[in-house]
Amino acid sequence: MPITLFLLAMILSAIPASSQQVSLEIEGNYYPPGGVVRIYGTTDPGANISLVVTSSLGEVLLNITMVADTVGNYTFDFTLETDAPPGIYTVSVSIDDEVETETFTVILSALETLTEQLIEVANNSRLQVEKEIQRLNETGLEILGKALEHYEEGLEALNESLEELGKGEFDDAIEEAMEALRSFKKALLLLSVKAPKVRGEEEAERIRGLEVAIERAYEFLERVEELAEDLMEREYDVSDIEGNLTEAYENLENATMLVEEGEVDGAARELGEAREILGRTWAQLHTLMSSVRMNRVERFMNHTQIRIEALKRRLEALRDRIPEEDVEECLEALQNVEKRLRRIRGHITFGELEEALEELEETSEDIEEALEEVEGRWSIFLSEVDRLQAKMLMLNHTARFLMKKGLDISEFEEEMEEMEDEMEEIMERLRERKERIEEVMEEVIERRREIRKNRMEDEEEEEEEGD
Amino acid sequence: MWSLFLVLLALLSPHAQQTAYTPLELTFRVYEDGYVAVDYLISLDPTIVEVNITLFGRLYQDLVVKDQEGLPLNHSQITGGITLESLGSTSASITYVTPDLTNKSGRLWLFSVQTPISMTIHLPEGSTIMGFSHVPLALTMIDDGPLLVMPSGSIEVYYTLGIVGTREHALALIKGAEAKIEEAKAMGIRVDEAEGLLEEAYKALEDGRYTQAETLASKAYEEAESALREASGAQEAIKVAEGAISKAREEKRTRGLDEAEGLLEEALGAYEMGNYGEAEALALEAEKAAEKASVPINPYLYFFVGGVAVVALTIGIVALLRRGGRERGSIDVDTLLEGHPHLRFEDREVLRFLAESGGEAFASEIRERFKMPRTSTWRLIRRLEREGLIEIKKVGGHSLVRLRSRMRYGTSVSDNPGGFL
Numbered sequence: 001m002p003i004t005l006f007l008l009a010m011i012l013s014a015i016p017a018s019s020q021q022v023s024l025e026i027e028g029n030y031y032p033p034g035g036v037v038r039i040y041g042t043t044d045p046g047a048n049i050s051l052v053v054t055s056s057l058g059e060v061l062l063n064i065t066m067v068a069d070t071v072g073n074y075t076f077d078f079t080l081e082t083d084a085p086p087g088i089y090t091v092s093v094s095i096d097d098e099v100e101t102e103t104f105t106v107i108l109s110a111l112e113t114l115t116e117q118l119i120e121v122a123n124n125s126r127l128q129v130e131k132e133i134q135r136l137n138e139t140g141l142e143i144l145g146k147a148l149e150h151y152e153e154g155l156e157a158l159n160e161s162l163e164e165l166g167k168g169e170f171d172d173a174i175e176e177a178m179e180a181l182r183s184f185k186k187a188l189l190l191l192s193v194k195a196p197k198v199r200g201e202e203e204a205e206r207i208r209g210l211e212v213a214i215e216r217a218y219e220f221l222e223r224v225e226e227l228a229e230d231l232m233e234r235e236y237d238v239s240d241i242e243g244n245l246t247e248a249y250e251n252l253e254n255a256t257m258l259v260e261e262g263e264v265d266g267a268a269r270e271l272g273e274a275r276e277i278l279g280r281t282w283a284q285l286h287t288l289m290s291s292v293r294m295n296r297v298e299r300f301m302n303h304t305q306i307r308i309e310a311l312k313r314r315l316e317a318l319r320d321r322i323p324e325e326d327v328e329e330c331l332e333a334l335q336n337v338e339k340r341l342r343r344i345r346g347h348i349t350f351g352e353l354e355e356a357l358e359e360l361e362e363t364s365e366d367i368e369e370a371l372e373e374v375e376g377r378w379s380i381f382l383s384e385v386d387r388l389q390a391k392m393l394m395l396n397h398t399a400r401f402l403m404k405k406g407l408d409i410s411e412f413e414e415e416m417e418e419m420e421d422e423m424e425e426i427m428e429r430l431r432e433r434k435e436r437i438e439e440v441m442e443e444v445i446e447r448r449r450e451i452r453k454n455r456m457e458d459e460e461e462e463e464e465e466g467d
Numbered sequence: 468m469w470s471l472f473l474v475l476l477a478l479l480s481p482h483a484q485q486t487a488y489t490p491l492e493l494t495f496r497v498y499e500d501g502y503v504a505v506d507y508l509i510s511l512d513p514t515i516v517e518v519n520i521t522l523f524g525r526l527y528q529d530l531v532v533k534d535q536e537g538l539p540l541n542h543s544q545i546t547g548g549i550t551l552e553s554l555g556s557t558s559a560s561i562t563y564v565t566p567d568l569t570n571k572s573g574r575l576w577l578f579s580v581q582t583p584i585s586m587t588i589h590l591p592e593g594s595t596i597m598g599f600s601h602v603p604l605a606l607t608m609i610d611d612g613p614l615l616v617m618p619s620g621s622i623e624v625y626y627t628l629g630i631v632g633t634r635e636h637a638l639a640l641i642k643g644a645e646a647k648i649e650e651a652k653a654m655g656i657r658v659d660e661a662e663g664l665l666e667e668a669y670k671a672l673e674d675g676r677y678t679q680a681e682t683l684a685s686k687a688y689e690e691a692e693s694a695l696r697e698a699s700g701a702q703e704a705i706k707v708a709e710g711a712i713s714k715a716r717e718e719k720r721t722r723g724l725d726e727a728e729g730l731l732e733e734a735l736g737a738y739e740m741g742n743y744g745e746a747e748a749l750a751l752e753a754e755k756a757a758e759k760a761s762v763p764i765n766p767y768l769y770f771f772v773g774g775v776a777v778v779a780l781t782i783g784i785v786a787l788l789r790r791g792g793r794e795r796g797s798i799d800v801d802t803l804l805e806g807h808p809h810l811r812f813e814d815r816e817v818l819r820f821l822a823e824s825g826g827e828a829f830a831s832e833i834r835e836r837f838k839m840p841r842t843s844t845w846r847l848i849r850r851l852e853r854e855g856l857i858e859i860k861k862v863g864g865h866s867l868v869r870l871r872s873r874m875r876y877g878t879s880v881s882d883n884p885g886g887f888l
């Protein structure tokens with residue numbers, strides 16, 4: 001969808017002339033929500049530039065056309081919403097086929113704070129590398145020259161980062177801190193390949209691994225318990241499950257005590273027993289989940305039925321505005337859907353849940369298609385037509401207001417009339433079902449291009465006359 | 468405005484569909500062993516029956532999917548995710564654990580994931596960040612590990628996990644020391660000092676002084692190991708000393724052996740007290756002493772020598788007496804021999820010898836005088852005894868051969884017609 005939008009925006013903004021160059025810059029890389037992003041660049045003087053800003057969620061936040069000044073510069077200050085989602089945002093400028101893209105990042109912390117934190121992270125990583133170097137020195141093992149090289153590079157970058165922070169150049173400080181991290185990481189990778197394990201390291205890792213495995217088992221147990229409680233509130237019988245969970249808790253408590261004492265084998269045994277109980281309990285829950293599933297299917301069926309009823313009502317309301325045969329076609333499609341729903345209910349009544357689900361899955365596409373035909377295609381179209389008509393009405397009011405202020409709105413009025421005529425024509429043709437919507441759209445796009453071309457030629461003629 | 472209108476028309480394209488789900492929130496909790504807990508909240512299209520959800524990683528353990536009301540949602544696993552039976556649900560909360568999002572190389576861990584929305588990553592406690600692919604949107608260092616907010620896309624975070632100075636490492640070292648101490652005690656070795664250090668290590672662990680606990684546990688281990696080594700050395704030396712002493716005894720080299728035994732006794736005492744170095748040194752000395760031990764002079768030899776001296780004295784006295792006897796009366800052997808003309812030559816000679824020796828001599832003297840074998844000497848003596856010419860008397864275990872008395876003391880044979888008595 002965003003790609004479609006983007007392509008359309010490009011087509012609409014197209015000036016049929018030779019390809020032009022454009023540059024794009026963004027002041028700074030990191031912004032907080034609510035911040036102002038300065039976007040600027042250069043292109044040919046007077047060129048029409050399309051500017052699009054897309055959020056980290058893929059949402060188009062800005063899609064405008066601007067005109068470069070007489071020397072070809074352009075600037076735009078884009079203000080982020082105060083609740084702008086964090087992440088990487090994309091800025092694109094385009095002229096004809098020429099597109100330039102840059103990114104900036106919306107961060108959650110203040111920039112200075114983030115910079116200081118990153119420098120601290122880089123410093124901690126330096127300490128890690130030094131610790132490893134010391135350990136290798138103590139064991140008398142050779143330290144690779146390349147590792148020391150990377151370490152030195154990291155030190156240099158870290159110092160640079162601190163300097164930039166001192167100057168308030170946060171972006172540069174961040175870049176240097178990231179560079180320092182990269183170097184220290186490379187150094188550690190080379191150093192740790194050679195370094196032998198310390199005495200007790202393997203056993204310590206084993207203890208640690210067991211501790212976190214116990215922790216995970218506890219977390220899973222709590223989730224299972226939560227599920228059981230929810231089911232119990234809905235009056236499902238979970239009495240067997242409660243007993244199992246108590247037993248599993250005891251095993252995990254024993255495992256915790258044993259691992260704290262370093263009794264790894266005993267702890268592993270207790271954990272194994274707890275896991276076995278949890279596996280059994282989960283299987284029991286699955287049995288209960290079948291009836292939850294059944295209820296869910298019934299609920300879904302009910303919602304679908306309600307939707308169909310609502311759509312039928314809408315269709316009746318649209319009867320005057322869309323072709324009769326389309327209304328009948330949609331109503332018939334909905335009736336077929338209802339028949340299938342009744343069949344599916346039959347399966348549910350006989351407890352044939354799998355058959356019900358299978359049929360439901362098969363008909364879901366049919367339902368979507370039928371509903372889209374009614375709900376999506378016509379309904380959205382007509383809703384948007386209504387919305388646009390409301391907007392045109394508003395613009396008309398605005399134009400009248402400006403006229404009263406003494407501004408010349410003749411050109412604008414001309415354009416408005418043209419748009420109204422075109423819209424009416426489109427509606428007529430669609431009502432008569434002379435052609436499909438897509439074909440109409442293509443024609444409109446072509447018509448728009450012609451209007452643009454004519455306007456450009458008019459402007460050039462005016463300029464020549466002016467000269 | 469026209470742009471917007473046409474854009475909206477694009478919405479009507481039959482191929483334009485709403486996505487079945489929209490990611491809302493995503494959190495990763497990284498554990499120390501590389502497993503990652505995923506917490507994923509998505510919104511769902513309530514009009515669809517089921518939807519395929521792309522998840523992160525390939526293995527999904529402890530997978531729980533709940534709807535907006537907290538009820539479980541049915542699902543089945545597919546490659547790269549799950550098929551969720553949404554059936555009218557408006558949102559789903561998906562939680563699971565996977566080992567697939569981390570990788571370790573040397574000491575460096577890498578967490579990597581590709582996500583459609585920005586995410587929160589909670590790294591393990593005690594981890595040190597060593598790098599990111601992107602600048603974090605937010606970064607917080609909290610007690611139980613660094614917390615990062617990262618943008619969407621392909622994200623990598625590098626980190627290390629310390630071992631030294633952690634509770635786990637201290638505990639591992641303590642357990643190692645404990646095992647060593649038990650090993651020593653099972654062999655009867657005293658490890659008092661090691662046990663003391665171990666107790667202190669446990670105390671430090673309880674107090675949360677992990678680095679100190681590590682140091683104490685390491686010392687306890689080394690102490691126990693040292694005791695094992697020394698005890699082993701002492702045992703060996705004691706065994707060798709015992710062997711040397713046994714050998715000396717077998718070879719009857721008992722002179723000076725008591726010293727060796729004394730030293731060995733001391734070595735055993737030192738061992739019992741746990742002074743293994745001292746025990747080994749004493750055992751070595753005992754071994755040397757045992758090797759130096761020599762065979763003593765036999766006490767019976769003294770008796771034998773004494774006895775021989777007594778016999779010699781007796782013989783001397785007897786010989787003196789015999790000499791005296793010889794002087795009191797001489798024996799006329801010729802006349803004696805005339806009375807026994809049938810005697811052999813050697814018999815006559817022995818008689819003459821006896822006569823010349825005061826009338827008596829030991830059998831051994833006769834044998835010695837005439838260089839006769841023992842058996843021949845006794846046959847001769849028996850012949851003369853049968854002839855009535857001599858008598859045999861036992862003196863000090865030796866046979867004294869004596870001319871009959873009437874022949875010895877001033878009587879001649881002629882005075883004794885009939886030969887001898």
